[in-house]
Amino acid sequence: MVDLNVEIAPGVVLKNPVLTASGTFGYGREYADYLNIAELGAIITKGLSLKPKVGNPGVRITETACGMLNAIGLENIGIDSFITDELPVLQKLKAEVIVNIFGNNQDDYAAIAARLDQVEGVRALEINISCPNVKAGGIQFGTDPDAAASLVAAVRKATSLPLITKLSPNVTDIVKIAKAVEDVGSDSVSLINTLMGMAVDLDKKQPMLGNVTGGLSGPAIKPVALRMVYQVAQAVSIPVIGIGGITSAQDALEFLLAGATAVEIGTANFVNPAVGAEIVTGIRDYLELRNYEKVTDFIGSLQ
């Protein structure tokens, strides 16, 4: 039996490298009908803020060639409801939980990180510095190395939880940002968040999305994600978690090969809610067939 354990941050050993991406897996329990969520490496929650948030008005999703645009606007139930209503359910389901957080400014981020510090059942935080849908918050942090570093440093001070910084692909040099957050104590990085895109409704002569622009996800972005993961994995010494257009075990294996210690599955969950479990099985079968003893021997073995 091949050993699928991966350590995605110091001390955070997961039973396999398949995680679910924030915003595509709800708070986790919605999927309990389709798969045993305890069998996943971990689930990452919808992005949470200090207070509940309503999100964007108008059409929020539209499909594009091999992808989709979303402009949900980070709607969420707020950290307190999460802790009281959702987390206990996840613990009962024996899921490994990573909480994705965001705020409108550095203090918000630090406050939510502090709030989660002593909460049982939270394995790590994923800091979303890259959501393209929040004008005031995310985007500035995610596109400037100094701002990103200062934000992550503030979060680092506020909590002892392991920190994964989630990077934006909408930048000239993602490696610079990855290194900047590594330097201030991010335990790992995850990438990519969505590419900023747009669709128009020719009949109505209007943008398709209420928010005009939105985040592109799905198979369409996989080549960009793979390239960035490869570049960042070459440059940093912390673990890299690969995200973007993964729909099959083959896709996941490609990211591992390129240097990702683990992967997150996003949009594919909408198409097939059981995809996470199927990918775990697919990775295991692939490695077993080729006589690997552990997945870590395969990771980063691209020639």
Add this chain to the structure above:
Amino acid sequence: MVDLNVEIAPGVVLKNPVLTASGTFGYGREYADYLNIAELGAIITKGLSLKPKVGNPGVRITETACGMLNAIGLENIGIDSFITDELPVLQKLKAEVIVNIFGNNQDDYAAIAARLDQVEGVRALEINISCPNVKAGGIQFGTDPDAAASLVAAVRKATSLPLITKLSPNVTDIVKIAKAVEDVGSDSVSLINTLMGMAVDLDKKQPMLGNVTGGLSGPAIKPVALRMVYQVAQAVSIPVIGIGGITSAQDALEFLLAGATAVEIGTANFVNPAVGAEIVTGIRDYLELRNYEKVTDFIGSLQ
């Protein structure tokens, strides 16, 4: 009969807004079997350098979800062969010709622009500051506003031909770069060039492309292209030419709606070599049905 004329640079009035993108239309005559290339707004040549260039070794193209990666490496016959062997053919075929140029450094760019200055049958130059496949040249210019401005200024001095600067999407803020080149005399901007991506061959445990990374084109990138065209068109006062994933008249119309004065068709030429002519017809039919007198009334009319 609806008036399809567009002015893509001062004095450069084309009979319609459908151009072919550099690198996807050869030197033009290869398509003469499939469509009357004189019916296109203009054709843009494969990127040309002062001396012939051999390109990258190994696999150069690979398909991805709704797109393709290429790492041709700017292989071309060199400007002199073009002027003697290709341009006369294009003139006989009555095509409007825009020459796409690149170099390894500022002097190269200026030299090739100077070389073309007095050549008959060249309507404008498109300056490729954005090819991701040339390590020494393109990419640095295309991702930094100052470098881009200084390059375009040098080309501006070297020629009196109208200048279109072709922008890279692999940047944090494409609007900044567009404005920078506008300021130094670029007559228009075209966007986007390819997104930098990568694919891996799981069986061989190697990158798919000889060059490791390549440029992503095709329908997959359309949402990113449309977003950037919209943003740039809002910010500059020179014409914007939209490129990226256009395969149908509907796609082309969406770019015009978002503010593009004209569009370039790239990868779609490989799939259907007659697509340019079909898109011209499709745009005409659409506008006629809706009683437009001229396409310029439609351009930028997104609400």
Add this chain to the structure above:
Amino acid sequence: MALTGELILYLFKTKILKNSSLTRDIVNLRIAAPEDFCRKAAPGRFIMLGNDNNLSDPLLKRPFGICNWGKNWFEVVIKMVGKGSRQLGLLQEGALLSVHGPLGEGYPVKNSAPVRNHDESVIMVAGGMGIASIASCLLPTAVNDEIKREKVLLYGAAKAEELVLLDKIKECRPNLRIETITDDGSSGRKGFVTELLKTELQVAGNVTFACGPEPMLKSVQQVLQEFNSKGFLSLENRMACGFGVCLGCVQTIVGDAGSGDVKSAKVCTQGPVFPAEEVIF
């Protein structure tokens, strides 16, 4: 939910048993399904349907109402409007499909899970493809046996040819009164279906179920308010997932009673059927 040990949603691969064309661009697909799935079907519930032969374009599944079902099959009526629905509509007998469902909360009829209201008789209002949803109250034998409280079917469409499913409905409910209306007068009166509704609402004590394009639902809402009459609207917001995780489908609805607030509801899990007075268009 797995939490309670009871599986409510199913995810399965299946086959088309039959594809019958109703018009040039509307088809009726009969699809094989497990018995457990069929037992959970109810008027107004829906499924997410994906072509299993396709690659990743289109990517997402598409939502369609379950308009009829039996022991081990169900039916959907699909209007081919874009790439997803066209690809599904062109599939023939034997083609493979992926299905999630049954999803959502349906109309408050007796045998549907959330019994919200089942006293009055029902005025059914369908606009265009809204008939697929409304038909789910009329066609299935399961429903037929338990409730027979519909008063009238008011059915509007652009033109006569687009009035689909009428034969089937007449067969299942021979005594049902049906009034049609078309934009061009090619069947029934010329006009909008809400005009028919106004006439029906002259008599009080009924409840209205309506499904159709948003502008129609808006005016149904207005008419109901005018007559101070109760009703339920089935919405068709865009959906990516269908089971409450993407937040793509949310609809603004009125907040907690008396608070004057608004809140957002997931159409896929809290709807698609909402009390008419709660929806804020």
Add this chain to the structure above:
Amino acid sequence: MALTGELILYLFKTKILKNSSLTRDIVNLRIAAPEDFCRKAAPGRFIMLGNDNNLSDPLLKRPFGICNWGKNWFEVVIKMVGKGSRQLGLLQEGALLSVHGPLGEGYPVKNSAPVRNHDESVIMVAGGMGIASIASCLLPTAVNDEIKREKVLLYGAAKAEELVLLDKIKECRPNLRIETITDDGSSGRKGFVTELLKTELQVAGNVTFACGPEPMLKSVQQVLQEFNSKGFLSLENRMACGFGVCLGCVQTIVGDAGSGDVKSAKVCTQGPVFPAEEVIF
């Protein structure tokens, strides 16, 4: 070229006349085509084939050899190896396709456009799906009537089942000597097809045509060099356009005679068939 007034390449939509399975993953498609197109077909030429029902995934057309043709049809043999070939291979009679072609320069047989060499008799070497290209010298009536100069067909595959098209070839060329060889010895000898070639080359004065996977072509090239014998190799580099504009398919070949230089050639327009001694693998 339109320049000369003569149309050499065609771009058309057409239909599958017949899909016959040869093995579990190899099919033979007969496709309707205009007569003009068929007149330009020649051994070793190819077409780009696209499924007309699909959306944009897969995006590009795929290259396949024209392995047989008549007055108004042609045939391809497709091995389903990935998403593009699988989607095409699963299409049934009546399905729509888009075709560009005929493309490339084929083998130097009498009636093919570029007559480069037609004196010697020909040793034909096929490895795996390379048979589709080699068969284009043997199956078409047009070719059959004009040249009958093949000496032997050497055909290697992984195992017996994968030796396809043999019945057809025997029917068209009843007198042709055919030697098979397989990796596992399930038909003919066990080994590689180049071993058979060595035996044939003991007798001089012949020319070799070869098509197959790159490693096989490399060893054919070596063997030919060893025996100082002339030959032609048909390459299968990846192609995006098929008509010389993307520069995706280029192959390094020897430069101008005696210069010692190398240059790059477009496999799609300058090939796919090249003199064996010119190719630099």
